[in-house]
Ligand SMILES: Nc1ncnc2c1ncn2[C@@H]1O[C@H](COP(=O)(O)OP(=O)(O)OP(=O)(O)O)[C@@H](O)[C@H]1O
């Protein structure tokens with residue numbers, strides 16, 4: 001069953017297209033990777049799907065509903081961990097989590113339970129009383145992802161979740177994302193190709209607001225006549241026709 005259907009979505013600023021006739025279907029429980037060079041339009045597409053930006057034209061269906069007209073009904077089932085980590089800098093780790101849990105309508109008791117679960121999963125124990133602005137960049141990203149998971153979303157958007165994480169933290173987060181796989185639909189952007197290869201069921205490669213290719217890593221490698229995904233990716237974003 002499709003979780004997200006994107007039909008002919010375009011986004012223009014002035015007379016410049018940052019998304020140009022993008023169509024995609026993403027299945028329920030799929031871990032879908034959006035890849036592309038800087039400025040390809042990945043974050044813009046995610047922001048449109050989350051209702052943070054309006055498209056100039058096109059249609060979206062999410063969870064069987066109109067993703068533009070019925071967004072208020074869908075929003076409780078969506079969560080975003082944004083590229084620019086969104087945490088309250090003067091709140092502690094525990095306060096940030098609790099605040100988000102209450103924002104999603106959990107009772108004090110439910111919120112406490114959920115917050116403790118996240119503290120455990122993400123190993124936040126040493127940092128719970130620390131103001132978020134004093135955390136390292138990597139720990140701020142982990143907090144941002146934990147906050148996105150509090151609401152148990154059906155669709156989770158992870159915009160560069162492992163940016164700036166050290167190798168160990170990245171591997172830990174991969175394991176966590178693996179565990180979430182199939183429990184929810186996940187749309188992930190990354191510039192780490194090995195991350196996309198390791199995690200994603202399917203990948204869409206974008207350039208200049210357009211889709212250059214969609215498929216599994218094996219399918220994309222075959223199409224580009226290469227065995228290495230990095231070579232295939234470079235071909236898709238540099239060659240005009242493949
Ligand atoms: N408010 C805006 N006004 C004009 N142009 C914009 C605006 N927001 C985004 N853009 C442009 O849209 C294009 C796509 O940006 P977007 O952030 O979606 O790219 P991205 O693929 O996420 O890149 P990155 O990998 O660097 O995060 C860029 O050229 C950007 O400058």
Ligand SMILES: [Mg+2]
Nearest residue numbers: 042043044083
């Ligand atoms: Mg981006």
